[in-house]
Amino acid sequence: MEIIEQQQNDAWIFRIDGRLDSNTAPDLETTVVKAIERGARNMVIDFESLAYISSAGLRVILKTAKDLKRLDGILVLCSMQDYVREVFEISGFDTFLPIAPTAGDAVRQVSRKPE
Amino acid sequence: MGRHNICFQLRNDLSELETLRTELERFKADADIPEKTLLEVNLILDELFTNVVSCGFRDAEEHWVKITLCREGNVLTLCVRDDGVPFNPTALHDPDTCCPMEERRIGGMGIFLIRRLTDEMTYHRTDTDNIVTLRKNLH
Numbered sequence: 001m002e003i004i005e006q007q008q009n010d011a012w013i014f015r016i017d018g019r020l021d022s023n024t025a026p027d028l029e030t031t032v033v034k035a036i037e038r039g040a041r042n043m044v045i046d047f048e049s050l051a052y053i054s055s056a057g058l059r060v061i062l063k064t065a066k067d068l069k070r071l072d073g074i075l076v077l078c079s080m081q082d083y084v085r086e087v088f089e090i091s092g093f094d095t096f097l098p099i100a101p102t103a104g105d106a107v108r109q110v111s112r113k114p115e
Numbered sequence: 116m117g118r119h120n121i122c123f124q125l126r127n128d129l130s131e132l133e134t135l136r137t138e139l140e141r142f143k144a145d146a147d148i149p150e151k152t153l154l155e156v157n158l159i160l161d162e163l164f165t166n167v168v169s170c171g172f173r174d175a176e177e178h179w180v181k182i183t184l185c186r187e188g189n190v191l192t193l194c195v196r197d198d199g200v201p202f203n204p205t206a207l208h209d210p211d212t213c214c215p216m217e218e219r220r221i222g223g224m225g226i227f228l229i230r231r232l233t234d235e236m237t238y239h240r241t242d243t244d245n246i247v248t249l250r251k252n253l254h
Contacts, residue, residue, distance in 0.1 A: 023129040055224040
């Protein structure tokens with residue numbers, strides 16, 4: 001599993017290439033924690049290249065959303081493939097995590113700051 | 116309509132999730148399983164396997180988790196067998212002594228997903244082994 005990092009203004013974008021399972025999820029957690037330490041607050045996780053996710057992946061996503069929220073930041077997910085979307089729906093995670101159709105939409109969403 | 120079977124073993128190490136994936140790819144081709152169903156089956160077996168690896172053993176020994184899949188008509192039967200500590204995923208709560216809080220939350224979500232993706236899950240314990248059998252109807 002590879003994570004490709006990009007920044008656009010104050011948005012930090014992580015594209016995951018591969019699979020998020022109990023074996024690979026710790027790498028995502030480490031990456032996100034380090035980014036937050038470096039000041040990331042407006043984060044996008046792009047799932048365009050993610051074929052598969054298990055509960056271990058969901059747990060890291062949830063933790064990331066909580067950590068950012070506590071710091072007045074925001075996490076938006078985007079570009080989910082059908083199966084990944086299904087897992088978010090079955091687990092109910094889609095009811096409280098913002099999911100955008102494209103990375104462009106997601107970046108716009110995290111960059112809009114309420115006054 | 117034929118009957119398609121596959122059996123394989125995974126070592127109690129999370130890196131074996133890759134082996135699980137390749138075995139399932141083989142099964143998909145043999146048994147003509149739709150891609151989405153295969154991903155769901157992968158998830159079901161992944162969650163059970165992860166629970167076994169995380170919580171199943173108190174020693175540092177190598178253990179083998181045996182997995183079988185069978186397609187007969189439109190019914191898929193999965194079986195996961197391990198020789199770890201007694202662990203019944205069909206029970207509402209994990210045993211207290213099983214895992215620290217963190218991992219139990221993972222287990223909870225994993226079992227929940229499995230229940231939503233299968234039509235039946237049963238558990239049997241022998242003297243030494245846990246045997247979880249699942250049925251998934253294909254549509």
